[in-house]
Amino acid sequence: MKGRVGINSPFFIFKYSIMAVLKFDDVPFEEVHPGLKRKILHTNELMTVLLDFSDGPWEHPEPVHSHVHEQTSYIASGEVIFICEGEEPQHLKQGDLFAVPSGIPHSIQLLSEKARLIDSFTPLRNDFLK
Numbered sequence: 167m168k169g170r171v172g173i174n175s176p177f178f179i180f181k182y183s184i185m186a187v188l189k190f191d192d193v194p195f196e197e198v199h200p201g202l203k204r205k206i207l208h209t210n211e212l213m214t215v216l217l218d219f220s221d222g223p224w225e226h227p228e229p230v231h232s233h234v235h236e237q238t239s240y241i242a243s244g245e246v247i248f249i250c251e252g253e254e255p256q257h258l259k260q261g262d263l264f265a266v267p268s269g270i271p272h273s274i275q276l277l278s279e280k281a282r283l284i285d286s287f288t289p290l291r292n293d294f295l296k
Contacts, residue, residue, distance in 0.1 A: 206294060213287045215294065219244070222276035230273045235287040237266040244281025249273045 188207040195203035201221025207214045227249055239248075241262045248256045248264045251271040258264065266272050274283075 204294075208290055208295075211288055211290065213290045213294065215285045215287070215291075216242075217283045217285060219276050219281045219283070220279070222279050222281065224276045227273045227275035230271045232269055232271045233291070234268050235289060235291055236268050238286045239264050239266075240284040242282040242284055244276070244278040244283075246277060246281055246283075247275040249275065 186207055186209060188205060190205070193205055195205055195218070197203045201219060203218050203220075205216045222244070227247065230249070230251070241258050241260055243260050245257065245259045248258050249272060250256075250264070250266060256264065257277070
């Protein structure tokens with residue numbers, strides 16, 4: 167499975183049977199759709215997803231969505247507007263973070279040509295592993 171490292175992955179490296187390592191150059195990206203690719207690392211309860219966006223800037227935000235997973239996101243590069251139900255939109259840039267509680271509708275709008283976000287989810291996003 168491209169872009170994924172987990173317990174059953176050939177890229178999953180064991181050390182004392184509890185540590186997972188994703189070496190950036192060793193694991194290929196998984197293309198989600200044109201303009202978005204990702205790499206995934208996970209344990210049984212926690213998932214980290216590196217997302218590279220390359221189709222910006224966007225005129226409009228992505229469609230609002232929600233999920234049962236708690237989420238944190240780190241803006242590693244680029245700029246986005248973070249939209250979360252009940253809150254004012256936030257202009258975020260490299261080094262900024264946001265968090266989304268379970269079940270809360272949210273979205274982003276890419277302001278820069280490219281951006282890299284690092285998302286963490288708990289529990290696992292099994293829909294990302296299919």
